Amino acid sequence: MNFALPATQSESSDLREVVNAVAELPALAALSELSRWIEILAGREDMPASQRYAQTLELEVAAAPRVQDLSDRYFQWASQDYREAEPIWKTLHGYWDALGSCHEVSLHQMNAGMAGDVPAIFSALCTRVIRSLRHRLQWDLLRYGPLDEGMWQAAGQAYLYACRANMAQRLVEDVDPATPTSAEQEYLCAIGTYISGLENLAPAQIRMALQLIEHFANHFSVTVRAEPVSTHWLDAAQPQPPLRLVRQPVPSDGLRFFSAAAASQAVSAVQDVLQDGVMLTGVRWQVVPRRDELLPVLRHLASLWSIRMPIRNSRRHGMQCGVAVAPGLQPLYDVLTGVEGSDLPLLNWQIQDASLGGVGVTAPSSSSDWLQVGSLVGLQPDGGGWALGVVRRYQRGKDAQGVVGVQTLSTRPVPLAVQGVNTSHAIALDSMDADGSVRVVLGGQRFAPGRVLHGLLGGMPVMLDPIELVERGTDYDIARYRLIPQGE
Numbered sequence: 001m002n003f004a005l006p007a008t009q010s011e012s013s014d015l016r017e018v019v020n021a022v023a024e025l026p027a028l029a030a031l032s033e034l035s036r037w038i039e040i041l042a043g044r045e046d047m048p049a050s051q052r053y054a055q056t057l058e059l060e061v062a063a064a065p066r067v068q069d070l071s072d073r074y075f076q077w078a079s080q081d082y083r084e085a086e087p088i089w090k091t092l093h094g095y096w097d098a099l100g101s102c103h104e105v106s107l108h109q110m111n112a113g114m115a116g117d118v119p120a121i122f123s124a125l126c127t128r129v130i131r132s133l134r135h136r137l138q139w140d141l142l143r144y145g146p147l148d149e150g151m152w153q154a155a156g157q158a159y160l161y162a163c164r165a166n167m168a169q170r171l172v173e174d175v176d177p178a179t180p181t182s183a184e185q186e187y188l189c190a191i192g193t194y195i196s197g198l199e200n201l202a203p204a205q206i207r208m209a210l211q212l213i214e215h216f217a218n219h220f221s222v223t224v225r226a227e228p229v230s231t232h233w234l235d236a237a238q239p240q241p242p243l244r245l246v247r248q249p250v251p252s253d254g255l256r257f258f259s260a261a262a263a264s265q266a267v268s269a270v271q272d273v274l275q276d277g278v279m280l281t282g283v284r285w286q287v288v289p290r291r292d293e294l295l296p297v298l299r300h301l302a303s304l305w306s307i308r309m310p311i312r313n314s315r316r317h318g319m320q321c322g323v324a325v326a327p328g329l330q331p332l333y334d335v336l337t338g339v340e341g342s343d344l345p346l347l348n349w350q351i352q353d354a355s356l357g358g359v360g361v362t363a364p365s366s367s368s369d370w371l372q373v374g375s376l377v378g379l380q381p382d383g384g385g386w387a388l389g390v391v392r393r394y395q396r397g398k399d400a401q402g403v404v405g406v407q408t409l410s411t412r413p414v415p416l417a418v419q420g421v422n423t424s425h426a427i428a429l430d431s432m433d434a435d436g437s438v439r440v441v442l443g444g445q446r447f448a449p450g451r452v453l454h455g456l457l458g459g460m461p462v463m464l465d466p467i468e469l470v471e472r473g474t475d476y477d478i479a480r481y482r483l484i485p486q487g488e
Helices: 009-022 027-042 049-078 082-113 122-142 150-164 183-194 203-219 261-275 291-305 329-337
Strands: 221-223 232-235 255-259 317-326 347-355 358-364 376-381 387-396 401-410 414-419 424-428 437-443 453-457 460-472 476-485
Touching: 009 027, 009 049, 027 049, 027 082, 049 082, 049 122, 049 203, 082 122, 082 150, 122 150, 122 183, 122 203, 150 183, 150 232, 183 203, 183 221, 203 261, 203 291, 261 291, 317 329, 317 358, 329 376, 329 414, 329 424, 329 437, 358 387, 376 401, 401 437, 414 437, 437 460
Parallel strands: none
Antiparallel strands: 221 255, 232 255, 317 347, 317 376, 347 358, 358 401, 376 387, 387 401, 414 424, 414 453, 424 437, 437 476, 453 460, 460 476
8 A cells, every 4th residue: 555645734634644544454564654654754855844743743643553562462472483573573673763763854954954942842853863763772672683883873962962952851742642751761761771681681571671661760860970870871972882881981072971770779679579579560561560570670670770780600711612502492302302303403503602600602693583582492512412501691793693691501401201281392401309309391381389290201200299480481491390200
């Protein structure tokens, strides 16, 4: 479906007719069309900035329910089938990219043409540029990158424009009139988003973290000089992201210092309340999380926002070594049991460093579309045996390579065929402890307290008496069982 955009202000009613026509399209197609029109508006050099802004805003308002709908659908698919989630991600990322670029064209045009009084909509334009870039950053991080460092110059320039016009803190109406925002608030949220270590979280946790960042953003602060509580710095005029404040940077007009220390204290206080059994309120949840889901995310944010830098648990040691990778529980089970023709072929990655608890690996982006934090992976270094690990950190680079941090769960995984609610494949992680207990990764069914399972371990029938849940993944559970050998 194609329509012509109105050429003049008097034809804005035609734009509304187009918006009404798009309402009949499915959400994915509708948002793609609205993005295309926004791109056309950005290229209209003959259009006054105020007119372009008004028409872009009309398209933005029309897009809002589709953006929400597609965002909800993305998270439904993200942990289940990346092939279904990918078109949604591309459409949403493309929308925020187009919207930010269009608002940026209007902002620079208006700034260049200003002589004397600042137009009333100038603060709104500054705010919407940063807001659009912040949302694009969120979608970059949801896919673990790559990240566009140039966005920091675009967002920083809009923020500096607003500061020079004394409008950085002026509230403007968002698409939702109930949630006014400002250029400074959006800039703080963007910085807070970047420094929050989202590359260490699974998609569902990232969604929680983004909502918490917005909730606690009023505890963030930005200053022109370093304060005792400053945690990060950036140059708003340069295409570089925020950095931890470990030494004083070179002075410049765009230099800004950011603090998340107060937010860290606020999150720590919330953790104490949650431990007492009270649920966090006031957050604009799309899906209200369980307490056991929320607490790890709060702990993560409190650590990253603290004035004290997080400390590594163990030192890394460089090593160069090829590694075969089984992408998930089922492929590793097939390898360990000698079954051929698993769903996904084995992959070839490269180990870069190792520590006491795991390895750092580089992975071609083309072979890791399925990968996310929380994914199980089987690893077989050159000349070694198979190990089982879980991805704890993932960042895609611009060079078609991703950096993956894998925590080792077991260096001697043993396949275990489990019969319970349904027959499924599992892997035992340990040798049997003195009390007869062992950690087991369950696939195909969840851990249930009190539910006894039966299976075959090394050809021997065993009963699995449940003790406790250790960790819940997206499509697996790690639980501790007492293994009781059974007679033939």
